[in-house]
Amino acid sequence: MGLQRLGRDTLLYGLSTLLVRGLQIFLIPVYSRALGSGEYGVVETVAIAGALVNLTIALEISQGMARYIADAPDESARRALASTAVAFAALAYAVFALAVTAFADGLAQWLLAGQAPPQTLVLAACAIAVNGVFVIVQDLLRWQFRPGSYVAAAMAYALGSALVGIWLVTVQDLGVAGVFWGQLAGALLGAGVSLSRAGGLLSRVFDVHRLRTMLRYSLPLVLSGAAVFGNLFIDRIVVRELLGLEALGVYGVTARFASVVSILAVGLQAALSPLVFRHWREPGTAVTLGRICRWYLVAMVALVGGIALLSGPIMGTLTGPAFHGGSAVLPLLTLGAMFSTLYVFAPGLFLGERTGRVAFLNVAGALVNLAAALLLTHWFGLLGAALAATIAPAFVFAGYLVLGRPWFTVPYRTPRIAFSLALVVALVLMGMAWPATPTLWDPVALASKGALWCLCLGLAVALGTDAADRHQVSQIMRALARQRSL
Template sequence: MSFSTLPRDTLLYGVSSLLVRGQQLLLIPVYTHYLAAAQYGLVETVVILAALANLTVALEIAQGMGRYFADTPDVEDRNRYPTTAFYFAAFCYVIFAGTGSVFSGPLSAWLFRSLENSSALIVALWAIALNGLFAISLDVLRWQLRPISYVLASAAYLIFGAVFGASLVAFTELGVLGVFLGQLVGAAVGLSVALLMAEGLLQAGRISTSALRQMLRFSLPLVLSSTAIFASTYVDRITVGSLLGADALGLYGVAARLASTVGILTVGLQAALSPLVYKSWRSPDTPGRLAQIFRIYCVAMTPVIGGLGLFATEIIELLTEPNFHGASTVLPILAGTSMLLSAYIFAPGLYLGKRTGMAATLSFCGALVNLGLSLILTAWLGILGAALAAFTAAGIVFAGHVVWGGRYFRVPFSIPSSLAIGSVLAGLIVAGLVFTMPAFSGDLPSVPARLIGLICCCAFVWQFGLTGADRHAVKTMLTKFVLGFRFRKAPK
């Protein structure tokens, strides 16, 4: 497995992920200024609906596309998969948005507990559909190994979506409708750019029923798995909304959005790494390389997790209005949860072994744990209880991927390195939780003191979480990428 393009592609895909998934993150200061907590709770409800739709409406066809696209050597045969997947997904999303629009009244009453936002729901449904198609078009660019095109389409999505969304919310009385219109415009423009750059994606002559059957045989079991992942990821928010109301969901949603910074950064690595793993997983050196990347990833995430934990109060106060400041109490632990939810990419055994049924079972178990703990802990501890439930469930699911997936593709994780890094990350999360408690508000260590502590933690994991070979690999990659150096033999 080659490292030659991984740093560059990770950065490009990471920037793209920030542009696409980070749009709502970047707009938090605007939305929390002009929207009440209850209104932001409605936006968060649609976010949950969109996540479920993107996992189920198109029957996870993008997963099947990626699996067979990477393994098909013939160019003409390979191109059948993205074209077929896109047209199939377009058909599914049109049915989804059209049916939802017809029944927007009852859906609005169920989701928003009011008929007043039925028009906003219609716009939201079509925005979800276009976002789903945009995501598939980005997947096509990723599997075609075209990171520059991926970045350009993502930039178009951000620029138009953010400008329209922020302008409509700030300068009109549209409220949440303005949010959804911004998402609709951004997705439409981003999709148009991606379709222009994807090679022959819309050539209807490439549609193949046999390719569709192949992809669905692989992806259908993943629908159950993805639904379970959705439940495990969002059941805490659903519980908060049901037990504590829209105001509490708004607070929790802001914290979750900021914590998703960790996942957004990881998506860049996942997008660059997955094609390499699928192409090279039979190579004997791939497991060791993947373990090395995992250690480097954990060390790189230490300042991110630590920053969100130790400076949660300052971050929330800087980015939101006072009625959202209660979100700081759950930001540290949700940052850790986001990291655990993303870490499964380093234990891909169940997917490489085509054991999607086992992956579904594991995700379903995580969802049950999250649901059970959320119902108990949310009633007892409020939004903090929901965050603790989500963290516990994410840890169980990741451990399951490591253990079960190891039967089919064993990654040699280093126990000493894992203990060193894990103890530091756990300590930073616990410190962040303590610092956000009201009892410590007057005795909070100064910002410089917390910064020095974070730097010491980063130095510790650099020294004891990485091997000498790991540190050399990091220095080499940084030298080649940042400074543009490539060590060559000097000419005589």
């Protein structure tokens, strides 16, 4: 498994994620000023429902496709797998959109609490459906090792959804409906670009035998996907039920800022997964994965620690006054977002095809999240929900580490990764405890926080990695410098 290729692909996939997530974060100041916290609560409610649909409605066929397309013996087999998976997903999402249209009145009253009409829910369902097809077609580009095309599709989606959404919400004053029209436009553009670039893997083939093979692998992951949904969104559901739609709006905006952490993680995962699935039997792959994990945690010291220390200025500058209270929970939500990304470094259960155990583990994590959210949100409000959203993914990551070892063992150098994790937690706690200042960007506070951040990052590099890790990175940097000079 080549580190140079991994580094290059990670940068490209990270760029695509940066475009999508970065523009979503850019939209927060726009939408949070144009929409009230209750209306933004509608956006969050639909996002929660959309996440559940994406994890379940197509029976996780994309996971089955991903597992077998890497091991396919020839191009014909890969084409049959890809075409069958995309056709099945498109049919499943079409059925979903039609079902929402048929029952729109009752669903709108239940989900949107009178904040938007049924027609808006139908529009949102169409956006969710088209986006689901776009994601699986775009994923084909990863398995063709075409990160440049993947970035182009992501750019089309991001720009389409942002430009159309901003125009309709701020100029045409369409409110919440404008957000969903933007998402639909972006998904259509992204799907068009993906189809034009991945056409070599698609044909008029629907192989029932291969569909059964993919579904045998992916069906246990439907339960797992529902549990992953629980791990990601139970805190928001509990906030909505216990604290109301306006509190959900504040919490949801804050969670969007915390999702910055996943920009690095998604880029790395998108590049890493195809390489691990293809090369995991080769000597040295486990060692390389352990090395990447240690450097990833060093990066988390910088990223999570920086967001935690600057949570007040971030929320105060980039959101409307109704959302400023989110600064108290942003550090914890960022820590939870980090824990939710770490499973990529413990792929044993996936490589051993133990998807039933994956489902069991994620269900257990969802139950932990539910119990913690109900209890802690009742006691501590939004802070309790954020704490539950941190405890649950940490529990699931520990499960992946322990249960996956029989099939794939990674030499993590436990004391080193534990040290980096401790630094991340320490910076989060300091960010939460730091006294408020009269001005958002107080220079004395910024200088103190900057010095603390630099100290922790230096300690993470020195003690969270070893000499071989640092030597490997220096070699890669020299190789990249030579390539640029040619």
